[in-house]
Amino acid sequence: MALLELDRLAIDLEVGRRPRRVVHDVSFPVSEGEAVGLVGESGAGKSMTSRAVIRLLPEGATIHGDIRMEGRSVPAMHREELREYRLRDVAMIFQDPRAHVNPVRRIGDFLTEALLERGDPQRLAVDRVTGLLERVGIHDPERRMRQYPHELSGGLLQRVMIAAALAIEPKLLLADEPTTALDVTTQSDVMVHLDAQRRERGLSMIFVTHDLELAIAVCDRVAVMYAGYLVEDSPASNLRTEALHPYTKGLLASRPNPSIRTERLAAIPGRPLSAFEVKEGCVFASRCAFTQERCLVERPLLRTFGTARVACHRAEELRSRADAGESTSVEEPVGGNG
Template structure:
């Protein structure tokens, strides 16, 4: 469905451009959920925004973004607008900011339908269906409601309904549960998983929470300081991480690997693209770091079927995994 190859994004800095995303590559197959995971500042959201052209002014993009064989980076702005909503839709991190406070929920969910020329009656019927599918009770009575009249979970469901209005083939979900309590998070995740399975659409899920990935994603792309640290199937990545950063992430979340209440927080401070260390960006926090790690940037290499890692000593990391 979507092939991302060598994606790099530079933003203007005080004296020189800053590379926020550096040579990121991955693919999203049909009917598959791919997760982008990493700490804040790792470049996850910027990568997702690049897929639909929502980048800051002055951003310079290199590489390739191929949607069903069509190169998006060279597509016209009008073509990109056609794709947004109709073929590729996005669920933003903050539903309150994503919704217009001056317009009703019904009007906002039905906007893309009205643009397609459907009658008012057909739009109303479809909006009710979408709200119902998103799990909003008594949807017909909610058409005239405003965003401030909805709870956080209900607003997120309304945003999901908006994203589904154009019947997209790819859904981009940027931290869709961050602002919600644990119970509502679980409901939203179940909803997204059900929609993905029933509709057969593809989904790119951006999150810093490995527990979210464990329940929803088929494949995972681990990012650190704007680069891909590791990628592969979710089961393989979480059970046998081959990069010290991925292993540290897994060990910091007890629910991913063990029933123990103990966790091991990551030491140190995440590297930022603006102050990315030489060599492997993770080496200041890595217990396996050696001179080679400080001097030579590791390349993303295959270490098995559908499994890649950017670590000089991946085999050693695998050998150290718990029995």
């Protein structure tokens, strides 16, 4: 049994008193010790999907379908059960650490808060978080614990957040763009610590990012979302060479590759859509180089394809063309527009 199971998850947010569906029919498992990347452009529904797992959705949001943690339904949890779940099973690391700490509380109090709340002895809590700060590369933990958030740089504070998440010894980490708000040199530093600690502890993780290459590097599997839908789900190891969905291929081609000199980025044309903007047919049809009649009228289901799943009517055809050596790169459409 998977540790976590998203089962036809759909999320409605309340916009002007009316429900607006921002996530549709998302299903995937997360096994014990497995890291799953959730990748896609802005508005794809990545944050809402990961937040649903810890029930931190905006006021008025409704969850449809189910999210099961070790068989227990998260949407059905009552107050006390939810509290225990958040103190023991699952921890979240956010994009902007400063928005998630109390500026007038010392780092040490912030770090031990959850442990004390669930009844761990003070001494044990302090020892554990001191050790954890060292593990994430903070050399003088005692001094840091007496400091306030404003005395720490963004990178240091994000490492404190990682330590806080690890402190409860969760089974699952949720990390939503944990390095995006940091400057580039600090980003890799924080990522290295997060990745190392997760692997060392055999933790499961849902890792949200725009950056498909980063997800491939730190995750076992990658789920690609577009406009609130899961469009591809594949083992990370073969995604670079065997991506099936034109959107995934577009994301791969959009990132600058320092080993290849190109004049421009092979970007995906147009802007990303949100779930409530898409019409009938494939959600990606308006930006896809391979769109045909059928793509405009019939929404493709997510289908199993070897070790991957993909929602594209033309997946088989595009794959066999690629296998035959024909270009199916996003830059050179193979006459798919009519």
